[in-house]
Every structure is written in structure tokens, then in C-alpha cells.
Amino acid sequence: MFLAISKRLLMLIPVLIGITMISFLLLQIMPGDPASRAMGTRASPEELQAMRELWGLGKPLWVQYLYFLRDCVTGSFGMSIFHKQPIIDLVAERLPFTLAIVGYSTVIALLIALPFAILAAANRGRMLDNVIRQIFVVVVAMPPFWLCYVLILWLALRMGWFATGGVGDGFVANIGRLFLPSLVVGLSTAALIQQSLRAALIDTMKADYIDTARAKGLRGREVFLRHILPNSLISTISIIGVRVSWIIGGTVVVEKIFSVPGLGSLLIDAIVSRDLPVIRGLTVFFAIMVVIVNLITDICYALADPRVRLE
Amino acid sequence: MSLLSVRDLITEFESPSGTARAVDGVSFDVKPGEIFGIVGESGCGKSATCRSILRLFGGASARIANGRITLEGAGDLAQMRERDLAQVRGRDVAFIFQDPLSALNPTMRIGKQIGEVIRRHRKASRAEARAAALQLLRDVHVTSPERRLDAYPHELSGGLRQRVVIAMALALRPRLIIADEPTTALDVTVQDQILRLLKERCDSLGTSIILVTHDLGVVSQICDRMAVMYAGRVVETGAVRDVLDAPSHPYTRALLAALPGQVSRDSQLIPIKGAPPSLIDPPAGCRFAPRCTFAQPQCTIGTAPGLHPRPAAAEGHFDACILNEVSHAAA
Numbered sequence: 096m097f098l099a100i101s102k103r104l105l106m107l108i109p110v111l112i113g114i115t116m117i118s119f120l121l122l123q124i125m126p127g128d129p130a131s132r133a134m135g136t137r138a139s140p141e142e143l144q145a146m147r148e149l150w151g152l153g154k155p156l157w158v159q160y161l162y163f164l165r166d167c168v169t170g171s172f173g174m175s176i177f178h179k180q181p182i183i184d185l186v187a188e189r190l191p192f193t194l195a196i197v198g199y200s201t202v203i204a205l206l207i208a209l210p211f212a213i214l215a216a217a218n219r220g221r222m223l224d225n226v227i228r229q230i231f232v233v234v235v236a237m238p239p240f241w242l243c244y245v246l247i248l249w250l251a252l253r254m255g256w257f258a259t260g261g262v263g264d265g266f267v268a269n270i271g272r273l274f275l276p277s278l279v280v281g282l283s284t285a286a287l288i289q290q291s292l293r294a295a296l297i298d299t300m301k302a303d304y305i306d307t308a309r310a311k312g313l314r315g316r317e318v319f320l321r322h323i324l325p326n327s328l329i330s331t332i333s334i335i336g337v338r339v340s341w342i343i344g345g346t347v348v349v350e351k352i353f354s355v356p357g358l359g360s361l362l363i364d365a366i367v368s369r370d371l372p373v374i375r376g377l378t379v380f381f382a383i384m385v386v387i388v389n390l391i392t393d394i395c396y397a398l399a400d401p402r403v404r405l406e
Numbered sequence: 407m408s409l410l411s412v413r414d415l416i417t418e419f420e421s422p423s424g425t426a427r428a429v430d431g432v433s434f435d436v437k438p439g440e441i442f443g444i445v446g447e448s449g450c451g452k453s454a455t456c457r458s459i460l461r462l463f464g465g466a467s468a469r470i471a472n473g474r475i476t477l478e479g480a481g482d483l484a485q486m487r488e489r490d491l492a493q494v495r496g497r498d499v500a501f502i503f504q505d506p507l508s509a510l511n512p513t514m515r516i517g518k519q520i521g522e523v524i525r526r527h528r529k530a531s532r533a534e535a536r537a538a539a540l541q542l543l544r545d546v547h548v549t550s551p552e553r554r555l556d557a558y559p560h561e562l563s564g565g566l567r568q569r570v571v572i573a574m575a576l577a578l579r580p581r582l583i584i585a586d587e588p589t590t591a592l593d594v595t596v597q598d599q600i601l602r603l604l605k606e607r608c609d610s611l612g613t614s615i616i617l618v619t620h621d622l623g624v625v626s627q628i629c630d631r632m633a634v635m636y637a638g639r640v641v642e643t644g645a646v647r648d649v650l651d652a653p654s655h656p657y658t659r660a661l662l663a664a665l666p667g668q669v670s671r672d673s674q675l676i677p678i679k680g681a682p683p684s685l686i687d688p689p690a691g692c693r694f695a696p697r698c699t700f701a702q703p704q705c706t707i708g709t710a711p712g713l714h715p716r717p718a719a720a721e722g723h724f725d726a727c728i729l730n731e732v733s734h735a736a737a
Contacts, residue, residue: 297465301464302508303464303503303505304508304510304511304512305464306503306509308511308522309460309462309495310495310496310500310503311495311496311522311523311526311574312493312495312496312526312527313492313522314489321514322514325513329513399513400512400513401513401560402560
């Protein structure tokens with residue numbers, strides 16, 4: 096196990112080199128001069144020249160790439176033009192909020208999806224199954240930005256149950272503060288989990304070993320809790336993994352609307368303020384997170400299913 | 407005096423194309439300590455018949471539409487509420503499925519899966535159940551049983567897996583074991599070992615077996631009595647020697663003629679032409695008549711013929727051919 100994990104971590108190196116190259120080159124292809132883009136039209140030629148010197152823009156491409164690589168390896172991921180801070184410091188400030196949304200929304204998703212998946216599977220093909228499916232189709236089809244505003248208007252402004260946005264101090268305060276954004280993200284996760292878990296449950300119910308369990312005399316609830324549910328949940332692990340790596344960089348809209356200072360809003364701010372090093376650094380950081388989340392997913396999968404071995 | 411008595415059993419399966427009567431009026435008895443074989447082609451209803459006894463239909467939507475399934479001392483299993491039947495399952499009647507790999511939970515250790523049946527019906531701690539499971543593995547001659555307790559099913563060979571399944575079935579010394587093609591999924595080299603093991607263990611515990619198989623060789627080797635099924639009905643039943651040495655129903659005869667020499671002494675193999683009828687809309691009269699070389703006009707009218715003693719036959723030897731009945735009446 097340990098050996099397999101170390102092997103996977105070593106495989107990260109070529110992947111990361113590829114990612115840094117792509118994110119570096121993509122910003123190179125962008126038209127225009129990064130210095131003037133960063134400083135705006137009012138900068139004097141001398142100031143622009145000083146900026147180019149500072150960034151090493153006059154140097155050959157491969158030297159610039161090596162500078163960038165050095166920044167990634169030393170862990171700073173470069174300096175933000177706008178914040179005048181190492182990018183890793185910006186990420187460290189905001190990562191807890193994004194991770195909070197990741198965890199919170201996944202818990203909400205499971206709490207919603209589990210009972211409905213079980214209900215739908217137990218009534219497969221019947222009216223209730225179809226009604227549940229239609230409801231989740233509607234949930235998936237609702238655009239997140241629209242859902243955000245509906246929830247703000249209804250639950251925050253009309254009912255006054257939640258704040259309209261922002262974050263609070265400490266864990267307890269944020270359970271309330273982050274509920275609405277996590278709910279929006281969690282609802283689409285819930286729809287994905289519900290669909291796949293329903294299918295997995297129906298598949299497992301047909302398995303021969305379920306008949307074996309019943310042939311032992313186990314009662315319906317025992318068969319379900321010990322045999323059907325655990326074996327069906329295995330497939331949910333990979334769905335959660337895919338969703339988590341998506342949420343880390345993909346909650347831009349939700350974070351922006353609820354003024355959550357997470358990674359998504361850092362990215363959007365960097366784009367708006369043309370903070371190129373931040374965009375580049377975040378791209379690499381997101382890529383690293385995706386790879387790590389995938390590894391964690393695979394480890395969980397191997398732990399849950401003895402037939403699966405970590406390569 | 408029979409341990410299990412099945413009378414007029416009808417089991418229907420719902421499918422998109424209609425209701426199929428997989429079992430249509432089946433009756434048979436299993437006596438204490440005997441091995442009763444049920445043979446027939448795929449889809450003849452032999453599996454559905456034995457699954458009906460414990461109402462284990464997998465994911466299929468099936469129901470017992472008619473009939474009695476009387477287990478001595480337990481009452482009518484067909485009428486029993488699900489929770490009462492759950493008391494019978496595993497304790498009085500155990501089931502062995504065809505494919506031991508798919509019949510074992512892939513994510514649960516062997517020891518726990520065996521212990522589960524013990525802890526369901528008896529008060530036993532985890533440690534006691536584990537000790538009992540270990541002894542059961544020894545009883546079915548599993549090598550290094552201590553190590554196997556913590557193994558997962560995919561880590562064992564096919565033969566070992568089926569031994570585990572047998573150990574599980576024997577755990578509470580049931581009075582009846584239903585074995586649905588227990589060796590079909592195994593290598594030919596282990597099939598014989600597994601059958602011998604099953605017979606040996608059941609003989610020593612006095613357990614009866616219903617052995618479902620399509621292999622007449624297996625039946626002739628280890629069964630005491632047998633029933634031949636065709637298209638959801640029993641067409642011939644009796645002691646194994648009587649049925650195999652003097653088959654009276656044309657289907658049984660055709661089946662034996664189609665076998666390589668180990669059972670039938672005919673050197674030439676004669677295939678049965680045609681295919682079994684649809685169980686959704688079966689033909690009138692005898693269901694084998696469309697494929698039967700002896701068929702007469704009266705074979706294809708009315709309801710399907712029931713079992714009756716064949717002329718001058720051994721005791722307990724019945725068949726369902728009306729031509730035999732006619733000759734019997736004439737004699």
C-alpha cells in the first residue's frame with residue numbers, strides 16, 4: 096500500500112511538468128504585452144520597461160519558464176501583481192473556505208441523496224421512482240446562479256434564516272454562513288449521487304450473494320444494511336471524487352454571489368484585475384489538487400473494495 | 407412419510423412480454439435423508455421450482471400463484487409470511503447456488519459470511535461464530551482453514567469457494583439442502599470432489615438434498631430418486647434406477663438417447679429436434695408433443711396431462727404420457 100502510494104506520488108512529477116508547461120505557454124500565446132496589460136494605459140514607458148525587467152520578460156522563453164518552475168518548486172507559485180504577495184499565501188488564506196464548501200456540500204449531498212436513492216431503488220419502475228427522478232432532473236437543470244438568488248431572496252431576505260453572504264469567524268458561525276452556498280453546490284452533487292446510487296442499489300439487489308444472504312435467513316433490513324448498501328456505496332466514492340476536484344476550482348459563481356473568499360473568487364478577481372501570475376499559479380495549484388484528490392479517491396476505493404488493488 | 411412435500415406448485419414470472427408460468431403444477435416429495443434429483447434442459451423450470459421453496463427469486467418479479475410446499479414440522483412454506491420463512495431459511499432449509507463466486511459477498515471476509523448464518527439463528531458471540539466457522543471449514547476439508555477465515559472470496563479457487571458455500575449451508579445442520587446446479591460453474595476436475603463432499607457431509611448429518619442438474623450422469627451417481635422436468639412440468643418421476651433403466655416418457659427416452667454413452671448404452675447420439683415451447687403461451691395438450699416422434703392427434707388437445715403410474719412399472723414410477731395411459735387402460 097505504502098509502496099503503491101509513493102509510486103503514484105512519483106508519477107506526479109511528469110504530470111506537473113506538463114501542467115506547468117501548458118499553463119505557462121497558454122499565457123504566452125495571449126496577445127499583448129503583459130506589463131502594459133498589468134499596469135494599464137497610464138503607465139509611463141519607463142515604468143513599463145522597469146516592469147519588464149522585473150518580470151524578466153526580455154529574457155528567452157525557456158529562461159522565463161525556468162523562473163516560473165522555480166517559483167512552483169519553492170512553493171510560492173509566483174508573486175501577485177495586485178496583492179504584492181506570494182500566491183501561495185493568497186491560496187492559504189482562501190483554501191479553508193473552499194475546502195469547507197467541498198466538505199459541507201458533500202455532507203449535504205449525501206444526506207439528500209441517500210434516502211432518495213434508497214426510496215427510488217425500493218420502488219423502481221413505480222410512480223415514486225419516476226417522481227423522484229423528475230425532481231432531481233429539475234434540480235440539475237436549475238442554473239446555479241439562479242438558484243443562488245432564489246435562495247437568497249427566499250431563505251435569507253424573506254425568512255431571515257440565513258445571512259445573504261460573507262463568512263463569519265470560527266467553525267460554528269460558518270455552519271450557518273456557508274449553508275446556502277454549500278446547499279447550491281450540494282444539490283447538484285446530490286443529483287449525481289442519487290442517480291448512480293439508485294442504479295447501483297438496483298444492480299446489487301439482483302446479485303446472487305443477496306439471495307445467499309436471504310437464504311441464510313437474514314431479514315430485509317439486515318440484508319440491506321450489511322450487504323446491499325455497503326456494496327452499492329463503493330461506486331459512489333468515484334462520483335464524490337470527481338465532484339470534489341471539480342468543486343475546488345469550479346465554484347466561481349457560487350463563491351462570488353455569496354461573497355465567500357474562496358479559491359474560485361480569487362481566480363475571478365485575478366482575471367478581472369489581469370493578475371497573470373495568479374491565474375497561472377492557480378491553474379497549477381488546481382491541477383495539483385485534482386491529481387491529489389484522484390489519488391485519495393483511488394485509495395478509498397481500494398480500501399472499500401478488496402478486489403481493487405492500488406497500482 | 408416425507409420431509410418436504412410439494413403439491414400443484416405454480417410459479418409465475420412477470421416479464422415485459424407477458425406472464426411466464428415457469429412452474430406449472432409441479433408435485434414431488436423428498437424423504438428424510440434422500441437425495442432427490444431434478445433434471446431437465448435450461449429453462450424447463452427446475453431452478454424456478456427449487457427457488458420457489460424458499461421464495462428466493464433474485465431480482466425477478468415472481469410469485470407463487472398456487473400450490474402447497476409442506477415442510478415437516480414447519481407448515482406450508484408457500485403461505486408463510488416472509489418473516490416466518492426467514493426463520494426457516496438457513497436453519498431448516500439451506501440453499502447452494504450455482505456460481506460460488508457470485509454467491510459470496512465480494513467485500514466480506516469468508517469467516518464473517520459463514521458466521522453470519524450462525525449468529526442469525528443462534529445466540530453466539532463474534533468469537534464463537536468464528537470458532538464455529540473454522541470448524542465448518544475443517545469439516546469441508548478446506549486446507550489451512552485459519553488463513554481462509556480472513557480471505558475474501560476472490561482470493562480463493564472455484565472449488566474452495568464452493569466448499570465455503572457448502573460449509574455455510576451446513577452450518578446449522580439443516581434438514582434439507584437445495585443445491586441448484588452446484589457444480590456447473592466449476593472445473594470438471596473438481597466437480598466430482600464437490601459432489602462427493604456434499605453427499606458425504608449430508609449422509610453423516612442425515613440431511614436431505616434436492617439436487618438440480620442437467621447432468622444425468624451426476625443423477626445416476628448420487629441421487630436416490632429423480633424427477634424429469636419439461637416446460638414447467640414434471641413428465642416422469644421415480645427411483646433413479648427405474649427411470650434411467652426403463653424410461654417410459656418419450657421425453658426422458660429422447661433425453662437419454664441424446665446423451666453420450668456413459669448413461670445410455672446406445673452408441674449413436676440422437677438430438678431432440680426443435681426447441682422447448684414458450685412458457686408465456688404454451689401449446690395445448692402435452693407440451694412435448696410438437697417435438698415427440700410418437701405424437702398422436704389426441705396429444706395436442708386439452709390440458710397438459712398429469713402424472714400417472716406407468717403400466718407394469720416399479721412402485722413410485724410415474725409418467726405423464728397419455729399414450730402410456732391408453733395402453734394401460736387397454737391392457
